[in-house]
Structure formats: C-alpha cells, structure tokens
Amino acid sequence: MYKISDFADMTGLSKETLRYYAEVKLLEPAYKDPTNNYRYYDDGSYFLALLLVKLRRFGFTVQEMISVMEDESFEHLEELLLEKREKIQMKMKDLQLQTEEIDDFLASGREEE
Template sequence: MVPVTTWTIQDVSRQSGLPEPTLRYYEEVGLLGPIHRDERSGHRRYADGDLDDAQVLACLRAMGIGIEDMRTYQANRSRGRAAAAEQRDILLRHAARVEEQIETLRVHLDYLRVKATLWQARDHGDPVAEEAARAALHDVLPRLQETFR
C-alpha cells in the first residue's frame, strides 16, 4: 500500500493561503472534505487531494467567486470533459465581472490623476495648467459618476 501524505490544518493554511477558520468553514459547507480526523487527537489530517482542493478554492476565492459557484466548480472537476463547458461558463462569467471592476478602477485612477494634476498646478501657481486640469476633470466627472450607480 502506498503511504498517503497527511497535512495539518496549519500546513494546508500555509500552503493554500486560506486561513484556518476558512478551511473549517469550507469543510462545514461541503466545499472541502470530508477531512479525515486523527483517531487519538481528533485533529484534522488533510490528504494530498484535500490540499489540492484547498489550493483550487483559494484561487477561486481570490477571484471573488462565490460559494455556490465554488461548489459547482469543485463538483465539476471530477467530471472532466463532460463539465468543461460549465466550467468555462463559470470562469467567463466571473471574468466579465472582473473586467467591469477594472474599468471602474481605471475611471477612479483617471479621476485621481486629474485631481492631483489640478492640485499640482495650484501648488506651482500655474493658471494655464490649472485650467487644463479643470477641463480634464470636466471630462472625467461624468464617467466617475457612472461608477456610483
């Protein structure tokens, strides 16, 4: 029989980047495990596959993917090609959300840079640069206000 490597919750937390309470929660809601317990101590003992699952969940969590989509994604992993289209759709749906967030952040960045340019012009007493910054601010404000909705 091939020996199975086991990991403590601390090991899995360190290697996956997921906090220990999150690992316990993911086990509780069925995203991870069931995790084997040491018969004498009752401590969790994660197998290599559990560690792999935790690392996948850490990536999904970092992307902002919710619990239900994580659950579906995890269930589909073992289905392979039969679930490929569904896996793709989950990822593309979240990619679209990330693209929207990036666009919002670009508008916020534009606003911050224009405001900084305005204050720099004021600091240097440069009315021509200040007027140019005001014009740029006038252009960015409608885009910024759209991000509030």
C-alpha cells in the first residue's frame, strides 16, 4: 500500500488531483483509514492511475475518463482513442490552414509596401 504522497510521486498525479479523482469516483483509494482519513493506494490503483495519466495527456475530459473507467472491460477504449485521434488530426489540419492564412495575410501586406 502506498500513501497518497508516495502514490502521487509514482504516478505524476498531484495529491489534489488524486483527491479530486476520488471525489468524482474516478480513482478511489484502495483503503481509507477511518481514524485519520489517510488514503492508501495499491498496485491495481497504480495501473489505473497510469491509464488516467495517458487519457488526460490525450485530451480526454474527466467525464470521458469516467466513461472509460465505468466500462471495466475497456471494450470501447480503442474506439474512443480512435475518435480522439481523428479529432486531433482535424485540429492539426485546421491549425495548418490558419498558419497558411496568416502567412498569406502577411505576404499580401508586404506586397503593398
């Protein structure tokens, strides 16, 4: 069992994030000491925490992460990841078009000089 501070160091999640995730039932501690309310996490929690770190890095919202965690079989995870990937690719195309528009705008301003 790992104390919340040790678990935060291991996973890269802050203690505040871990408390929030417990509050929204996203990642609850394996054990909470009733005498002092200390939270303890186990190896199973570690795997789930690493998954949450990845999902957050991929731009998943808390609600999307909850949906993934509720589907304990992770049956739809690949589908969600592919959808997220497609959205990111679309954003990249949009950003590329914006960059090109800025370049064109700057170039047209230079031509008028």
